[in-house]
């Protein structure tokens with residue numbers, strides 16, 4: 001185990017004992033003592049192909065030997081051209097231009113800036129406000145954080161954040177009132193997670209919701225930006241999480257699983273009808289980052305897309321997702337297990353003080369954190385989230401195993417999670 005201050009790394013948590021991982025294979029990672037951990041959340045919803053996939057590593061090495069990097073300012077490169085051409089074949093609606101960046105926050109930031117610049121280029125600079133839902137998470141850079149409704153991340157930076165028009169998640173009337181109050185002539189774009197990620201715990205909207213928002217925003221000229229950083233790239237059993245709702249975005253953002261963790265990669269995808277406005281106007285998107293259009297990251301992206309297609313892994317994600325959600329039913333009825341939900345290989349399991357009312361535990365008990373530690377010590381990696389119930393209280397863990405997860409591994413995930421919940425509840429009742 002590694003901890004602060006013994007390590008030279010500025011660790012993300014300074015009061016946490018970290019297993020030191022040396023390698024991984026499939027759904028498993030291994031630490032320097034040889035202990036095995038079942039990666040039930042693909043790291044942070046990232047390792048969609050599982051660990052240690054030689055084909056992706058080989059494609060990246062081959063690209064790095066040929067060309068690792070040139071600046072997208074003056075040169076394009078064959079790796080980014082190839083990646084974009086493959087990705088647009090999968091993109092919903094008329095999206096056909098790919099802008100690769102490194103992280104989900106980068107992509108959200110760029111997409112929101114793109115929306116504002118678009119209206120400015122069209123001679124409507126007053127269309128600059130953004131709409132977002134509560135709860136939601138869109139990233140941690142300042143504009144993406146402004147759009148997010150994660151108060152514990154925002155409080156300290158309040159003075160640095162911009163005002164965003166807000167409505168409660170998946171309440172269409174409240175959203176319509178919020179945009180009407182502001183006036184569509186002041187709104188550039190709205191950003192919505194089509195299946196909400198870790199902040200509320202894999203909540204799927206009613207089927208009419210996205211269609212209703214899409215139609216209304218189309219009419220009022222508010223750009224519709226689905227944030228598919230977490231739920232896209234196949235994670236919910238379809239390439240785009242919008243597919244079941246049959247709606248098309250104006251601008252889409254993807255990240256996390258797009259290169260399956262082999263490289264930091266995220267993308268903004270826009271249609272020619274929007275990009276052409278820039279081409280006829282100022283000639284460029286003002287957002288710029290050194291590592292956009294990176295050749296090795298894009299080679300990892302292309303190799304990931306090909307691997308997914310070759311092994312039919314998005315279809316497999318849908319099938320194994322059904323198995324996961326069936327297996328998770330066995331946890332219902334266990335003490336303190338609340339709602340369980342999700343789609344595809346994405347699931348959220350809530351832990352509640354009172355299962356009959358879904359009343360949350362008091363935050364001071366740190367239930368989600370304790371459960372995550374207990375699970376880790378039992379060789380199971382899950383993703384904790386807190387605060388979804390009222391901004392402070394609320395404990396849940398998320399599951400997002402690799403698409404290559406086997407039946408037996410799903411059984412192990414559910415069994416280990418059940419054991420970890422039982423142990424956590426026992427520890428808590430000793431403490432309370």
Ligand SMILES: Cc1ncc(COP(=O)(O)O)c(C=O)c1O
Pocket residue numbers: 103104105106108137138139140193197198227228229230231255256
């Ligand atoms: C829906 C959503 N959008 C954006 C982000 C930000 O991505 P990143 O952490 O790669 O910056 C995340 C990260 O969890 C996310 O879940």
